[in-house]
Amino acid sequence: MTKPLRLAIAGxxxxxxxxxxxxxxxxxxxxxxxxxxxxxxxISARSRSKDRGVDLxxxxxxxxxxxxxxxxxxxxxxxxxxxxxxxxxATVETALKNGKHVVTANKALLAIHGxxxxxLAEENxxxxxxxxxxxxxxxxxxxxxxxxxxxxxxxxxxxxNGTCNYILTVMxxxxxDYADVLRDAQELGYAEADPTxxxxxxxxxxxxxxxxxxxxxxxxxxGGVKIEGIERISLTDIKDAADxxxxxxxxxxxxxxxxxLEQRMQPCLVPATSALGTLEGxxxxxxxxxxxVGQIVLQGPGAGEGPTASAVMGDVMDIARGLNIPTFGRPAxxxxxxxxxxxxxxxxxxxxxxxxxxxxxxxxxxxxxxxHGVSINRMRQYDHEDDMAxxxxxxxxxxxxxxxxxxxxxxxxxxxxxxxxxxxIETV
Amino acid sequence: MTKPLRLAIAGxxxxxxxxxxxxxxxxxxxxxxxxxxxxxxxISARSRSKDRGVDLxxxxxxxxxxxxxxxxxxxxxxxxxxxxxxxxxATVETALKNGKHVVTANKALLAIHGxxxxxLAEENxxxxxxxxxxxxxxxxxxxxxxxxxxxxxxxxxxxxNGTCNYILTVMxxxxxDYADVLRDAQELGYAEADPTxxxxxxxxxxxxxxxxxxxxxxxxxxGGVKIEGIERISLTDIKDAADxxxxxxxxxxxxxxxxxLEQRMQPCLVPATSALGTLEGxxxxxxxxxxxVGQIVLQGPGAGEGPTASAVMGDVMDIARGLNIPTFGRPAxxxxxxxxxxxxxxxxxxxxxxxxxxxxxxxxxxxxxxxHGVSINRMRQYDHEDDMAxxxxxxxxxxxxxxxxxxxxxxxxxxxxxxxxxxxIETV
Numbered sequence: 001m002t003k004p005l006r007l008a009i010a011g012x013x014x015x016x017x018x019x020x021x022x023x024x025x026x027x028x029x030x031x032x033x034x035x036x037x038x039x040x041x042x043i044s045a046r047s048r049s050k051d052r053g054v055d056l057x058x059x060x061x062x063x064x065x066x067x068x069x070x071x072x073x074x075x076x077x078x079x080x081x082x083x084x085x086x087x088x089x090a091t092v093e094t095a096l097k098n099g100k101h102v103v104t105a106n107k108a109l110l111a112i113h114g115x116x117x118x119x120l121a122e123e124n125x126x127x128x129x130x131x132x133x134x135x136x137x138x139x140x141x142x143x144x145x146x147x148x149x150x151x152x153x154x155x156x157x158x159x160x161n162g163t164c165n166y167i168l169t170v171m172x173x174x175x176x177d178y179a180d181v182l183r184d185a186q187e188l189g190y191a192e193a194d195p196t197x198x199x200x201x202x203x204x205x206x207x208x209x210x211x212x213x214x215x216x217x218x219x220x221x222x223g224g225v226k227i228e229g230i231e232r233i234s235l236t237d238i239k240d241a242a243d244x245x246x247x248x249x250x251x252x253x254x255x256x257x258x259x260x261l262e263q264r265m266q267p268c269l270v271p272a273t274s275a276l277g278t279l280e281g282x283x284x285x286x287x288x289x290x291x292x293v294g295q296i297v298l299q300g301p302g303a304g305e306g307p308t309a310s311a312v313m314g315d316v317m318d319i320a321r322g323l324n325i326p327t328f329g330r331p332a333x334x335x336x337x338x339x340x341x342x343x344x345x346x347x348x349x350x351x352x353x354x355x356x357x358x359x360x361x362x363x364x365x366x367x368x369x370x371x372h373g374v375s376i377n378r379m380r381q382y383d384h385e386d387d388m389a390x391x392x393x394x395x396x397x398x399x400x401x402x403x404x405x406x407x408x409x410x411x412x413x414x415x416x417x418x419x420x421x422x423x424x425i426e427t428v
Numbered sequence: 429m430t431k432p433l434r435l436a437i438a439g440x441x442x443x444x445x446x447x448x449x450x451x452x453x454x455x456x457x458x459x460x461x462x463x464x465x466x467x468x469x470x471i472s473a474r475s476r477s478k479d480r481g482v483d484l485x486x487x488x489x490x491x492x493x494x495x496x497x498x499x500x501x502x503x504x505x506x507x508x509x510x511x512x513x514x515x516x517x518a519t520v521e522t523a524l525k526n527g528k529h530v531v532t533a534n535k536a537l538l539a540i541h542g543x544x545x546x547x548l549a550e551e552n553x554x555x556x557x558x559x560x561x562x563x564x565x566x567x568x569x570x571x572x573x574x575x576x577x578x579x580x581x582x583x584x585x586x587x588x589n590g591t592c593n594y595i596l597t598v599m600x601x602x603x604x605d606y607a608d609v610l611r612d613a614q615e616l617g618y619a620e621a622d623p624t625x626x627x628x629x630x631x632x633x634x635x636x637x638x639x640x641x642x643x644x645x646x647x648x649x650x651g652g653v654k655i656e657g658i659e660r661i662s663l664t665d666i667k668d669a670a671d672x673x674x675x676x677x678x679x680x681x682x683x684x685x686x687x688x689l690e691q692r693m694q695p696c697l698v699p700a701t702s703a704l705g706t707l708e709g710x711x712x713x714x715x716x717x718x719x720x721v722g723q724i725v726l727q728g729p730g731a732g733e734g735p736t737a738s739a740v741m742g743d744v745m746d747i748a749r750g751l752n753i754p755t756f757g758r759p760a761x762x763x764x765x766x767x768x769x770x771x772x773x774x775x776x777x778x779x780x781x782x783x784x785x786x787x788x789x790x791x792x793x794x795x796x797x798x799x800h801g802v803s804i805n806r807m808r809q810y811d812h813e814d815d816m817a818x819x820x821x822x823x824x825x826x827x828x829x830x831x832x833x834x835x836x837x838x839x840x841x842x843x844x845x846x847x848x849x850x851x852x853i854e855t856v
Contacts, residue, residue: 022578022720032576032645032758131575137721139567139575146574147559147567150450150741217460276725278706280630292450293565293738297727310721313578323751332461374506 004037005320008074008100010065011081011089012045015105015132017052018309019078022053030313033322037334044068069095076101076319078312080132084108089117096120096128101324103315105132106309111206112287114213114220118332127324135160135284137307138300139314144214144288145329151290153215157253157426160265160303161204163191164230164250164280169191169280172238172247178231190282199227199258202253205265211286212254212263214328221261221338228266233416237421240392241269241350244378247277251426260339268426269350276428277297287428348377348425349403351393353410354418357384361415362391374398388417394425432465433748436502438493439509440473443533443560445480446737447506452482458741462748472496497523503527506740508560512536517545523620524548524556526537528567529752531743533560533736537667541633542641542648546760555752557743559722560634563588563712565735567726567742572716573757579718581643584615585854587679591619591630592658592678597708600666600675606659618710628657632680633693639714640682640691641763643834649689649766656694664754665849668820669697669778672806675686675705679854688767696854704856715856760823774806776853779821781838782846785812789843790819796841800834802826816845824851 002009007023009016023030023040032037044059044067061285062068069077069091077095079102081088088109095102102121104110110117110130121128131141135158144153161163163185170181185191197203209222230250240249246269255262270276275297279285284302289295301307328335355361366376375396382390407420435451439831451458451468458466470488472495490496497505497519505523507530509516516537523530530549532538537560538545551674559569563586572581587593591613598609610627613619621776625631637650669676674697683690698704703725707713712730717723729735756763783789794804803824810818823831836847 017777018720026580029580030578030761033573034495035754035759130623137718138724139571142575145461146740146746147570147742149567150454150458150738150747152457153455188642191712273706275703275706278701278703290448290565290738292734292741294729294735296566297725299725299727301722304722306720307722310576310578313720314575317577318574321751323749325749325751326463329819334460371761 004039005034005316006039006041006073006075007078008042008068008071008078009040009078010044010068011079012043012052014305015080015308015312016045017054018305019312020054022309022313030317032239034317036320038115038320040394041073042068042071046053049220065091066094066292069100070098076103076316078316079104079106080312082106084112089113092117093120094400096124096126099126100126101319103129103312105312106132107203107206107210110233111209111220111222113378114210115332115335118327121327124155127319128327129313129318130210130327131315132308132311134210135286135298136302136304137286137310138286138298138302139311140286140298141214142314143296143298144211145325148290148293148296149329151292154289154291155253155255156211156215156286156288157251158284158286159249159276159279160207160284160286160302161198161250161253162284163195163198164204165279166190166282167199168230168233168238168250170247171235172242175235177235178233199231201227201250201265204250208252208254208263208265210323212261215254216256216261217335217336218261218338221263221340224261224338224340225263225265228268233267237352237423240352242272243380244350244392245272245396246270246350246425247272248423249276249279251276255345256281257341257345259343262341262344264344266424268424270426270428274428318348344400346397346399347393348397350423350425351395352421353391353416355389355391356415356417357387358415364413364415365391365410368409369428371404373402374406430464432467433462434467434469434497434501434503435506435744436470436499436504437468437506437508438472438496439507440471440480441508442733443508443736444473445482445742446742448482448500449611450469450737458745462745464748466744466748470496470499493519497528498526502528504531504744506744507532507741510534512540517541518738520545521548524552524554527552527554529555529747531557531740532787533611533740534564535631535634539637539650542638543760543763546755549755549827550760553745555662556755557746558638559743560736560739560754562638563714564712564728564730564732565738566712566726566730568639568714568726568743570742571724571726572639573753576716576718576721576724577757579720582719583681583683584639584714584716584719585679586712586714586731587677587704587707588635588680588712588714589678590712591623591626592632594618594710595627596600596658596661596666596676596678599663600670602795603663605663606661628660629655629678629693632678636680636682636691636693640689643682643759644684644689646689646766647763649691649768652689652766652768653691653693656808658695665780665851670700670781671808672778673700674698674778674853675693675700676830676851677704677707679704679855681774685769686774687771688769690769690772692710692772694852696852698854698856702856760827763808772828774825774827776825777823778853779823780849781819781844783817783819784843784845785815785817786843791819792843793819793838793839796837797834801830802834
């Protein structure tokens with residue numbers, strides 16, 4: 001095992017540059033820990049001349065990433081191009097077919113094509129690793145597939161998009177509206193010009209679908225994730241939730257129910273004093289519940305040059321040491337076809353009603369809730385705003401179906417001035 | 429790799445029984461994930477007849493754990509006997525010499541003999557793994573040696589003894605004294621009849637010395653850990669620290685300074701709103717700072733049947749999959765001899781003075797601090813208690829030497845009614 005492990009990097013954006021820096025700075029450290037040298041031999045990107053703040057002179061250059069994936073002098077292809085199709089997919093597939101291990105940070109690619117690509121890796125006897133694709137620098141894939149491998153996983157959940165958590169926590173601390181905070185986040189580089197992939201929950205849902213497959217031994221089923229973004233979260237709800245002891249997070253939850261896999265990426269309330277409730281800014285947090293280990297919490301930077309490059313290189317180090325476990329922790333061909341849970345687990349809900357300021361209104365609402373099997377745990381009515389009385393209710397556990405039936409009836413009442421808001425409270 | 433991996437368990441206390449339960453419950457799951465069956469073939473304990481709530485009939489029995497370690501039908505010896513010498517050490521050494529992999533939960537054994545035993549494992553070409561020895565179910569050793577393997581580690585720290593964290597958090601919440609809370613903890617089974625190993629900081633210091641070796645590539649140096657227990661932490665300090673925005677934790681910190689390795693296990697103040705500050709009850713938390721990844725926080729149950737057995741079996745699963753990386757993340761013979769840092773990093777300190785209620789007293793104290801280079805950041809004087817004025821000071825960063833010099837002078841003053849208290853504030 002003293003033969004060098006030879007790397008090729010496809011894509012020299014932020015993460016690619018970060019990988020170059022690690023290998024250039026830590027050559028001795030990597031060799032000491034891996035028991036063999038770890039070297040970059042070739043690279044590829046769209047522009048050769050762009051200044052990336054790092055010396056590229058020692059590496060062979062390929063204009064075409066697919067050509068990089070075919071090189072005879074490469075053992076591991078690192079794909080940090082991004083995108084669910086196009087050059088990223090072609091490069092990864094070419095590398096695997098040519099017997100090269102692949103390490104990727106590409107969550108979209110794996111969320112859509114993970115099953116096929118993992119099988120391709122196995123057919124060719126090489127590793128396909130994706131630690132960097134989920135929650136940046138946090139070694140959560142390793143924890144799930146290896147450290148906690150003796151547990152039946154009961155639930156995996158977490159905050160997996162730093163942009164959303166930044167926006168929600170800044171809204172709470174500054175009292176600024178969603179649109180204003182989003183604009184600031186864009187100026188600071190925490191959000192893209194088109195923020196849809198982040199604030200719409202899609203980026204985080206990609207990650208959740210990968211964790212779910214890993215945790216439950218199911219085929220990756222991105223299409224089965226119920227996705228709801230943070231665009232409609234109002235400052236009012238953030239404040240009222242806080243007043244009831246909660247914070248709002250874009251929370252991903254995957255759980256195996258009796259009727260199948262539940263995957264949700266949606267705004268949820270969590271207790272303000274819980275680990276999730278205390279998570280600030282762009283950090284990520286993933287919580288794993290195993291039947292023997294109990295609850296394990298992992299927190300750290302979910303994106304950025306250093307953390308993502310660290311995760312890529314963690315996978316590379318495993319390969320350097322000869323570790324080749326299946327992509328999702330068991331052979332891809334044994335991953336079971338995902339049955340989607342149609343109901344989802346019961347939950348408590350936070351409800352906000354905007355009611356007409358009339359006698360008997362509260363009675364009508366509570367009666368309707370009760371008639372549909374929705375039981376009230378706590379309730380607060382706030383000062384009237386003009387002729388509207390805001391009422392906040394925390395329910396006991398109830399099915400979403402029963403709740404939606406009740407809210408439908410209430411929404412149709414004359415006294416309901418706005419559509420009722422319902423946000424799930426996740427037990428943590 | 430379809431040949432079964434055959435395990436032997438030496439020691440059938442809580443953890444041993446937990447391992448039996450996992451293998452009995454999750455046979456199919458383990459085989460699916462490992463790609464081969466994982467089976468227990470033989471066991472050993474002091475009493476064969478004791479009811480452990482688990483069926484032992486399918487396993488060969490050895491009265492002598494050392495005989496267990498010699499059996500031809502065993503691939504992995506799991507040592508959960510405990511103790512730094514005696515049968516545990518003999519069993520582990522015998523197993524390694526006989527070409528068996530060893531997984532141990534024994535922090536004391538490795539803290540004292542880790543260097544020699546890891547070298548013995550390498551000489552015999554087998555794995556020696558110890559995830560369960562540090563922070564129970566939290567996969568921190570794996571994170572350090574593998575997931576974060578591309579980082580130069582800057583600091584590793586954490587709360588690694590659940591008993592101490594339980595006592596400190598209950599003192600804060602109930603206002604009960606140390607002695608009372610300790611007695612309750614003993615009745616609840618959270619503390620031993622002789623609690624010294626826990627409350628004296630020794631158990632946690634064992635763990636810290638193992639993490640430090642892993643993080644910094646140094647030989648295990650338990651003797652180099654500066655250890656201070658929680659026995660002298662008063663309710664007054666817990667309350668006054670809270671009033672200044674801090675909580676007191678028995679905190680382990682390992683850091684590589686210019687003059688060598690700093691290892692401390694001592695009560696420290698941390699910001700109440702930090703991850704460490706919010707840690708309640710018997711939970712453990714370890715924070716790793718890497719030069720590229722930044723700060724990663726891992727939290728979970730630090731002890732108990734399920735979590736510890738989960739960690740043992742995580743190591744077993746690695747071995748089943750063919751992973752054999754060196755015990756401390758690089759070959760034991762390459763671990764550098766530890767130079768101990770003589771000074772330690774500068775820090776802010778919390779100081780509590782009990783001063784005579786006389787004019788000019790505060791001036792004398794602040795002048796003395798200033799003369800010794802100790803700069804005051806914040807100060808609070810509380811209501812007098814009889815003729816004593818309690819004064820709390822938070823300093824700016826200063827060396828412990830300068831601080832001790834100043835405190836020595838102040839302690840000798842007539843106006844100093846009690847020995848000044850100084851507790852380090854760890855920046856997190």
